[in-house]
Amino acid sequence: MSAVLTLSGLDCFYGEVQVLHGLSLELNKGEVLCLLGRNGAGKTTTLKAVMGLVPAKAGSIRLGDRELTALAPHEVPKAGVAYVPQGRRLFAEMTVAENIEIGLMARGKGKPTRDRVLDLFPVLRQRLGQRSGTLSGGEQQMLAMARALCLGPEVLLLDEPTEGLMPSMIGRIRETISSLRGEGVSTLLVEQRLEAVLSVADRVCFIENGRARETVPASSLRDNPALVRRYVGVG
């Protein structure tokens, strides 16, 4: 399998504090790779580093042949990476339609239209004029994903997309991730719920103290709860 996103020897800091220590990982085309680790291990920082929102002090992030650390943060989405942040980070005062419009503004030629994205989440079609801050948690998550998918990304970064959602909504999010995999979109997923990880991920990368410790097939975790306990503390 060919790597679409490659992180090598990545060092990132928050002020004086080093959060990522030479982190390296590869995301293959059409793959769902899940980052698992304790709170503060560096999972969210890894996603932010890919987006250029946390600058890399050392190391490289390559999208195909393109070095992302050389780009300004606002150029990363145009290169083909979309990001659904933790807590959704919708523009809560804006309407659903305006949030989607923000997503569409950065898309390249031949990328999805608004209608195509709304076909994936039909419930949003009835809420276009509603302020996004007034949507339910599940609808907000759908909007956050719809906004990101407007970019027509090659790589999708999802930070805890099932956080605080009802089981039925979690199933819906899982289906969407699976269907994107079918379309060749590669997904880097940060997720705390082990069940969600096992049902959707192809591989799991364990992050500890800002380093990628082990990467294993997701299917192997069912038979190896000790591994999960070691890095996550549950299992």
Added chain:
Amino acid sequence: MSFGPHLLLAVLEGLVTSAVLALTALGLSLVFGVMRVVNVAHGEFFMLGAVLAWAISSMVPGYPSLGFLMALLLSPLIVGAVALLAERLVLRRLDYNPEATIVATIGMLYVIQQLALTFYGPEARAVPPPFNFRLQLPWFGYSGYKLSIIAASIVLMLATWFVLTRTRIGLVMRATQYDRETAQAFGIPVDRVYAGVFALGAMLAAVAAVLIVPIQQAHYLMGLDPLLLSFIVVIIGGLGSLRGTVIAALIIGVSDGVISVFFSPTLAKIIATSAVAMVLVFRPQGLFGTAPR
């Protein structure tokens, strides 16, 4: 003059003050709302607009309308360019840090003020109004030019509202205002948005100054009053709220006009600053601002 016409005159004067104040305060409010920068130099962009209006209109003596029109077009553009330069050289290098930019804009205030003193001088200079039409009411005659200031301000405020709420530029500005990081994650070049907003804020102050300078005269210290009043307006209206800015400018402008005419301008300022204190104590986010969550 009996009480009724006297009151009408005071309200009209207050509306002219409100019109200019609303434009000036809107610039300050936009800059704070989008960039979270408290621009202490905002009054100096106002002053620079007035001084440039005098300089530009002086180039075409004998043609006050043409001179004024040129000033109205060129002065805000030049002030906008100065603001862009200041943003690039100072604010961007400070990464728009809220505390550091307050100190930096205090520095900008003195630099612009002293440059004006050096090149323009200490004199107050008048700019002839573009026309001298008087509207004759049954009780008194009133300057048609002053009424045109109110009309121009309304048009500019509506244009700003339209841009902010109905255009793609406005969408980008609002997205940057709500969440800078997420805006970047959706391809919005936040630095360029900030530069544009800072220039736009300064240009609004400059337009207000060009409009007022035929009835107030240009002077290198004239930026201090508009700065103070703009802060009063945006604190009462709610920082970053367009609607709040307009309503607070109306309240402050008209009350200033009426109290100044019937009592004294000093009392008007005392009441306005007391109103700010009350708002800060009982509703710190302002009348139309959103409380931080």
